[in-house]
Amino acid sequence: MSKSLEISDRDVLIVVDVQYDFCPGGQLAVPRGDEVIAPINDIARHFRHVIITQDWHPPGHLSFASSHPGRKPHETIDVFYGRQILWPDHCVQGTRGAELREELDIPHAELIIRKGYHKNIDSYSVFFENDRRTPTGLAGYLRERGLQRAFFAGLALDFCVRYSAEDASRIGFPAVIIEDACRAIDVNGSLDETRRSISKLGVPFVSIAEVKAAQAE
Ligand code: VGL
Ligand code: ZN
Numbered sequence: 258m259s260k261s262l263e264i265s266d267r268d269v270l271i272v273v274d275v276q277y278d279f280c281p282g283g284q285l286a287v288p289r290g291d292e293v294i295a296p297i298n299d300i301a302r303h304f305r306h307v308i309i310t311q312d313w314h315p316p317g318h319l320s321f322a323s324s325h326p327g328r329k330p331h332e333t334i335d336v337f338y339g340r341q342i343l344w345p346d347h348c349v350q351g352t353r354g355a356e357l358r359e360e361l362d363i364p365h366a367e368l369i370i371r372k373g374y375h376k377n378i379d380s381y382s383v384f385f386e387n388d389r390r391t392p393t394g395l396a397g398y399l400r401e402r403g404l405q406r407a408f409f410a411g412l413a414l415d416f417c418v419r420y421s422a423e424d425a426s427r428i429g430f431p432a433v434i435i436e437d438a439c440r441a442i443d444v445n446g447s448l449d450e451t452r453r454s455i456s457k458l459g460v461p462f463v464s465i466a467e468v469k470a471a472q473a474e
Pocket of ligand 2: 313
């Protein structure tokens with residue numbers, strides 16, 4: 258029983274990128290990515306406020322290896338905002354792969370926010386694009402609606418969940434990661450790096466069971 262995990266009306270669950278392309282069979286499949294769907298549907302019922310994010314790239318996006326002749330997915334290049342890992346083409350606007358998994362069953366979700374739609378900037382975080390400067394508008398939305406603490410679940414733990422939780426925490430929204438409602442890509446040590454970086458910021462990793470146990474009967 259952890260009183261601090263008790264969910265209030267000022268808490269929001271942010272469901273990150275549960276899309277076909279991030280699940281087995283998709284273009285950038287996260288191993289066992291589809292396993293997050295049932296637990297997310299379950300945990301979402303405990304939250305009055307839920308926001309869903311959607312990776313949403315134009316064709317020819319800068320993060321696609323195919324946009325850089327001779328480059329392959331998982332290689333890193335230098336771009337104007339620093340290092341960028343290259344990915345297979347994924348979550349292209351309007352394609353089946355970019356759709357949210359239809360098994361997601363969260364009818365009370367209040368907002369679906371898209372990111373990564375600027376052709377020349379990638380966006381892992383749902384608060385700022387990878388230049389760390391271009392906002393998505395989510396911080397303003399949360400503030401205006403009085404939402405203060407963000408619980409994160411979804412894909413991928415070592416990219417969009419990680420950067421979203423880190424930005425949330427840095428800009429004044431306490432963040433909590435529901436670890437067993439996430440799955441990781443784990444490329445070039447990214448999962449270890451995520452654990453190091455997240456614990457340095459003091460963002461807690463919790464389990465679905467802990468969150469459920471903390472709710473008042
Ligand atoms: C993601 C890599 C590229 C994610 C999105 O949702 O974690 N990862 N685009
Ligand atoms: Zn992407």
